Amino acid sequence: MKILAFAFAALTTAAFGAPLVPVAVTSKNVKIEKIQPAVVGTPEYAVTQTTSKRSQAQKWLEIEVEFEVTGVEMVDELTFKFDVLLNGKLCSGEITHINIPKGRDRYTIMYVSPRNIERITEGKPLNPGMIMNAWVTIQRQGQVLAVSSMKGKTVPVPNLPLTPGMLSPKAETPFAPLWSDRYEAVKPSNR
Numbered sequence: 001m002k003i004l005a006f007a008f009a010a011l012t013t014a015a016f017g018a019p020l021v022p023v024a025v026t027s028k029n030v031k032i033e034k035i036q037p038a039v040v041g042t043p044e045y046a047v048t049q050t051t052s053k054r055s056q057a058q059k060w061l062e063i064e065v066e067f068e069v070t071g072v073e074m075v076d077e078l079t080f081k082f083d084v085l086l087n088g089k090l091c092s093g094e095i096t097h098i099n100i101p102k103g104r105d106r107y108t109i110m111y112v113s114p115r116n117i118e119r120i121t122e123g124k125p126l127n128p129g130m131i132m133n134a135w136v137t138i139q140r141q142g143q144v145l146a147v148s149s150m151k152g153k154t155v156p157v158p159n160l161p162l163t164p165g166m167l168s169p170k171a172e173t174p175f176a177p178l179w180s181d182r183y184e185a186v187k188p189s190n191r
Contacts (some may be wrong), residue, residue, distance in 0.1 A: 023072045025145065030078065030138050032148040033066040033104070037084075037131045042114070043174050058114035059126050060173070061086070065136050067146070068104045075100045077187065079139045082110045082167055083157050085132040087121045090160040093167025097184040107183050111173045116166045 042057040063082060069075055079096045093110050100106060117126050124130075135149040135157050149155045170176055171186060 025072055025075050025140050027145045029069060029071045029075070030140075030145040031068045031070070032136055032138065032146050033068055035134050035136055035148060035150040036064045036066070037128075037134055037150065038062045038064070039126055039128065043178060045174075059117065060114060060175075061112035061117060061126060061131065062109060062175075063111070063134050063167075064107060064109045067106050067108070067138065069100055069102050069106060071102075073102050075140070077140060078145070080108050081137040081139065083135040083137075084112070084167065085134070085158065085160075086112065086117075086166075087124075087130040088132070089120050089163045089166075090158060091116075091120065091163045091166035093165075093169070095169045096187040098187045100184050109170050109183055110167045111170065111175065112166055113168060113173065120163070120166065 038061075040060050040062045042060065044057060061084075063084060065080065077096060077098050078100055079094055081094045082092060084091045091112065095108060095110060097108060112120070121130060133149050133151050133155065135147065135155075137144060138146040147153070149157075169186065170178075170183065
């Protein structure tokens with residue numbers, strides 16, 4: 001049996017080059033470049049073959065993160081934890097990306113829906129001054145690789161109670177079909 005395993009390893013090495021060895025990913029390999037919040041309107045689509053329903057475009061909070069991967073060809077999985085201080089309330093959410101290639105201009109994104117904004121701002125219209133700060137933590141297998149905020153790397157996340165369920169990944173918003181080439185692949189959920 002050992003001879004068979006050795007022969008298979010030799011064949012796969014000869015056929016495909018060097019055997020794949022898991023590469024350690026450290027904080028030196030991942031860097032957060034920019035955290036960019038923006039207030040955006042609901043995208044509008046033209047739909048045919050259905051009943052027209054009136055709705056009014058509303059405002060969403062979009063938090064886009066630009067990051068970089070260096071020193072490794074591919075990272076199998078990175079989890080991005082978002083903490084957003086919005087109108088004095090700390091909201092959190094996370095998303096996991098898979099198969100992230102080396103390079104600059106890598107992006108992830110999260111949203112706060114109009115209904116959740118309404119709850120957080122107590123019915124007041126969202127304005128840029130209500131976006132007090134946003135933090136992003138990048139983790140791999142529970143290890144923190146990078147932490148930054150839109151107001152500087154050394155600004156800590158405040159010790160406030162979390163308001164969970166306020167942030168949504170792009171796939172759960174009307175922005176889902178847009179800009180798919182810009183953002184990294186998302187790990188499928190086991191729902």
